[in-house]
Amino acid sequence: MDNSKNYQPGLSIDCVIFGFHDNQLKVLLIKTPYENKWSLPGGFIPLDQDIDTAAVTVLNKRTGMEGIFLRQFATFGKVKRNDEHFGKAVLEHFNIPEEAGKWFRQRFVTIGYYALVDFLQAVPQKGNQQEIIEWIDHKEVPELILDHAAILDKALDTLRTELNLMPVGYNLLPEKFTIPELQKLYETILDRKLDRRNFLRKITNIGILNKLDEKKSNVAHKAPNLYTFDKDKYEEVLKSGLNQGW
Amino acid sequence: MDNSKNYQPGLSIDCVIFGFHDNQLKVLLIKTPYENKWSLPGGFIPLDQDIDTAAVTVLNKRTGMEGIFLRQFATFGKVKRNDEHFGKAVLEHFNIPEEAGKWFRQRFVTIGYYALVDFLQAVPQKGNQQEIIEWIDHKEVPELILDHAAILDKALDTLRTELNLMPVGYNLLPEKFTIPELQKLYETILDRKLDRRNFLRKITNIGILNKLDEKKSNVAHKAPNLYTFDKDKYEEVLKSGLNQGW
DNA sequence: GTACATTGCGTCATAATAACACATTATGAT
DNA sequence: ATCATAATGTGTTATTATGACGCAATGTAC
Numbered sequence: 001m002d003n004s005k006n007y008q009p010g011l012s013i014d015c016v017i018f019g020f021h022d023n024q025l026k027v028l029l030i031k032t033p034y035e036n037k038w039s040l041p042g043g044f045i046p047l048d049q050d051i052d053t054a055a056v057t058v059l060n061k062r063t064g065m066e067g068i069f070l071r072q073f074a075t076f077g078k079v080k081r082n083d084e085h086f087g088k089a090v091l092e093h094f095n096i097p098e099e100a101g102k103w104f105r106q107r108f109v110t111i112g113y114y115a116l117v118d119f120l121q122a123v124p125q126k127g128n129q130q131e132i133i134e135w136i137d138h139k140e141v142p143e144l145i146l147d148h149a150a151i152l153d154k155a156l157d158t159l160r161t162e163l164n165l166m167p168v169g170y171n172l173l174p175e176k177f178t179i180p181e182l183q184k185l186y187e188t189i190l191d192r193k194l195d196r197r198n199f200l201r202k203i204t205n206i207g208i209l210n211k212l213d214e215k216k217s218n219v220a221h222k223a224p225n226l227y228t229f230d231k232d233k234y235e236e237v238l239k240s241g242l243n244q245g246w
Numbered sequence: 247m248d249n250s251k252n253y254q255p256g257l258s259i260d261c262v263i264f265g266f267h268d269n270q271l272k273v274l275l276i277k278t279p280y281e282n283k284w285s286l287p288g289g290f291i292p293l294d295q296d297i298d299t300a301a302v303t304v305l306n307k308r309t310g311m312e313g314i315f316l317r318q319f320a321t322f323g324k325v326k327r328n329d330e331h332f333g334k335a336v337l338e339h340f341n342i343p344e345e346a347g348k349w350f351r352q353r354f355v356t357i358g359y360y361a362l363v364d365f366l367q368a369v370p371q372k373g374n375q376q377e378i379i380e381w382i383d384h385k386e387v388p389e390l391i392l393d394h395a396a397i398l399d400k401a402l403d404t405l406r407t408e409l410n411l412m413p414v415g416y417n418l419l420p421e422k423f424t425i426p427e428l429q430k431l432y433e434t435i436l437d438r439k440l441d442r443r444n445f446l447r448k449i450t451n452i453g454i455l456n457k458l459d460e461k462k463s464n465v466a467h468k469a470p471n472l473y474t475f476d477k478d479k480y481e482e483v484l485k486s487g488l489n490q491g492w
Numbered sequence: 493g494t495a496c497a498t499t500g501c502g503t504c505a506t507a508a509t510a511a512c513a514c515a516t517t518a519t520g521a522t
Numbered sequence: 523a524t525c526a527t528a529a530t531g532t533g534t535t536a537t538t539a540t541g542a543c544g545c546a547a548t549g550t551a552c
Contacts (some may be wrong), residue, residue, distance in 0.1 A: 111323070245411070
């Protein structure tokens with residue numbers, strides 16, 4: 001493959017794909033052969049594709065899903081983010097000849113995107129047979145290659161801020177969900193407990209949830225009511241914003 | 247000049263430099279020879295410099311100032327953002343030979359930064375004798391090259407959001423300022439009137455302003471009190487955040 | 493002096509938030 | 523069946539934040 005003719009040079013995309021399961025905020029990671037470190041799913045930018053499109057492509061390829069919530073959050077371009085040893089190791093592992101390898105060993109700047117997906121809908125896709133791709137609790141992320149740890153941190157930081165500005169949580173839940181589930185999600189992302197009753201009032205007052213005439217089945221204790229997310233009302237809320245401030 | 251050896255290929259930096267004067271939020275723009283359109287100040291990324299450093303360099307060069315508030319806000323990478331006609335025109339204008347010009351005519355992705363500067367401290371610097379660089383009211387921005395209008399819009403949007411999350415306004419004012427001045431600034435950025443008395447209460451309650459024992463001189467009507475910004479207290483506020491939301 | 497514009501401080505009604513009480517529904521042990 | 527337990531659903535109250543407004547003080551223009 002001759003990347004130099006088909007891809008934007010020195011520029012890559014890395015995706016922080018979040019999922020929510022077992023009261024854990026999980027991140028989709030790929031195990032690399034390099035010192036057993038893990039990596040964010042990423043890719044390059046075809047010369048005839050918008051960077052956003054290239055990010056969507058990565059996401060499709062890795063989750064098998066379409067129409068996912070995806071947002072660019074930052075671009076990382078420290079000189080030192082590139083690791084000479086890592087570059088060499090990758091080339092050796094894939095048996096890429098020195099000449100073609102020059103493209104891979106140039107300095108790379110990477111654009112960070114984060115995605116919110118329904119854990120149960122997403123099916124992690126391997127790039128090849130040997131590859132290991134897994135959902136990992138964000139609190140137990142192993143060592144990552146390059147500056148991927150910093151990228152992940154920044155993504156989580158952005159997600160927390162976004163949560164205060166607009167209701168994005170539903171993207172991580174199935175179509176029908178309960179208020180307690182939504183609360184657990186908020187608590188997990190923000191990493192602190194919230195009061196049940198105040199949470200209910202605040203989240204329903206936003207006016208983007210539809211209460212269904214249906215309760216969750218097969219649960220211990222009292223069955224909680226099911227809700228769906230109202231996309232039309234959400235669009236309205238987006239315009240006015242959640243916490244105005246001024 | 248052989249850019250291909252010294253600069254990151256296909257990647258540029260554009261800075262939206264904001265200043266505040268005469269109750270106007272102004273943007274520093276450069277007039278180009280291309281159809282008399284204007285441009286954001288920008289630059290390329292030396293291979294041995296972090297992208298943030300490269301942005302600081304652009305800022306230093308254009309304002310003569312150091313230690314400026316500077317923040318990356320988005321990266322723009324649509325395929326169509328590059329304009330074939332524009333690329334040719336630039337090469338012809340600077341008399342760049344076809345071979346060396348290839349570097350300029352490749353696809354470019356650009357990283358957007360916005361800066362907040364004290365209008366009176368900044369001295370717009372020309373890149374060369376012919377160049378025209380000017381502060382222009384953000385409400386009267388002329389036609390811009392490429393997708394610079396979209397970049398500017400996004401910068402302003404980000405500034406408005408940031409204003410709700412943390413007190414950044416003081417960056418646009420001189421060291422000593424009055425509450426009415428600060429309010430005018432907020433009104434200009436947010437594009438709506440605020441109540442004097444409520445503004446005073448809210449802005450002082452944040453606890454990052456020091457009231458000086460000094461009034462503004464040579465003003466019509468009642469002389470307003472002068473304040474300074476308290477950087478230590480600001481750092482504390484940054485950690486907790488302004489509008490928590492949850 | 494008087495009219496006028498602007499600043500500084502205060503009041504009041506309303507809305508948003510935090511802390512907490514209690515009844516309801518379902519499970520599982522006895 | 524009864525009871526303890528655990529979760530959900532709804533309500534109450536005190537506190538705080540916000541929005542709308544009144545009024546005196548200060549300085550300019552005439």
